[in-house]
Amino acid sequence: xxxxxxxxxxxxxxxxxxxxxxxxxxxxxxxxxxxxxxxxxxxxxxxxxxxxxxxxxxxxxxxxxxxxxxxxxxxxxxxxxxxxxxxxxxxxxxxxxxxxxxxxxxxxxxxxxxxxxxxxxxxxxxxxxxxxxxxxxxxxxxxxxxxxxxxxxxxxxxxxxxxxxxxxxxxxxxxxxxxxxxxxxxxxxxxx
Numbered sequence: 001x002x003x004x005x006x007x008x009x010x011x012x013x014x015x016x017x018x019x020x021x022x023x024x025x026x027x028x029x030x031x032x033x034x035x036x037x038x039x040x041x042x043x044x045x046x047x048x049x050x051x052x053x054x055x056x057x058x059x060x061x062x063x064x065x066x067x068x069x070x071x072x073x074x075x076x077x078x079x080x081x082x083x084x085x086x087x088x089x090x091x092x093x094x095x096x097x098x099x100x101x102x103x104x105x106x107x108x109x110x111x112x113x114x115x116x117x118x119x120x121x122x123x124x125x126x127x128x129x130x131x132x133x134x135x136x137x138x139x140x141x142x143x144x145x146x147x148x149x150x151x152x153x154x155x156x157x158x159x160x161x162x163x164x165x166x167x168x169x170x171x172x173x174x175x176x177x178x179x180x181x182x183x184x185x186x187x188x189x190x191x192x
Contacts, residue, residue: 002055003036004188006170009050010177011121015041026052030180043146047121048073048164049172055185061192062167068141069192072166073148074116076125077157081134085155086111089138095150104151108139118163119176125160133160168192 007030014020015038017027023044035054039062042050051062062069092104112135125133134157138148149159165172170191172179 003033004183004185005032005052006181007050007052008172008175008177008179009042009047011047012044014044015050029178042164046162049167069168070139070141071143071164072139074163074165075136075138075148075159076133076161077152078133078160079157080132081157085157088155089151093151093154095154097144105142110137121161
């Protein structure tokens with residue numbers, strides 16, 4: 001029987017169940033049937049929405065580039081991000097993907113006036129009195145390896161904290177790190 005889950009993946013957790021020395025994995029956070037696996041991934045140092053299932057058709061429905069599902073991220077960057085940097089992110093920037101230059105597709109970027117209401121991160125971002133930080137909401141229709149971090153770095157504003165908030169209409173606003181919810185296939189597909 002197929003199962004469908006959404007997880008708010010905590011910071012410093014690998015998107016895998018197999019053990020890795022000195023790193024927490026999904027097995028340390030949640031209990032799901034042994035044949036359930038993550039669809040896509042979030043890096044160890046990123047947090048947020050991760051879909052898990054044992055239904056192979058969902059993998060293609062979410063990850064195949066032709067489906068181009070929107071993915072939204074809340075991104076805290078080092079420094080006070082400029083309007084020029086936001087415009088560059090919106091138009092697409094050159095990043096390195098597998099050793100080759102790649103221009104990202106246009107993105108939607110919103111500069112947030114105040115920090116978003118999100119759960120605290122443990123350990124927290126290091127506070128530096130003389131260096132400000134700022135937050136943006138970045139929405140993409142692609143997902144290259146470490147793409148968001150590479151994009152903000154290309155504009156001169158390295159990512160400090162990265163939270164994937166949504167894929168399609170499935171949104172984890174109000175969820176807590178480690179929170180796991182189960183859905184039906186119909187519910188999941190209706191959000192994608």
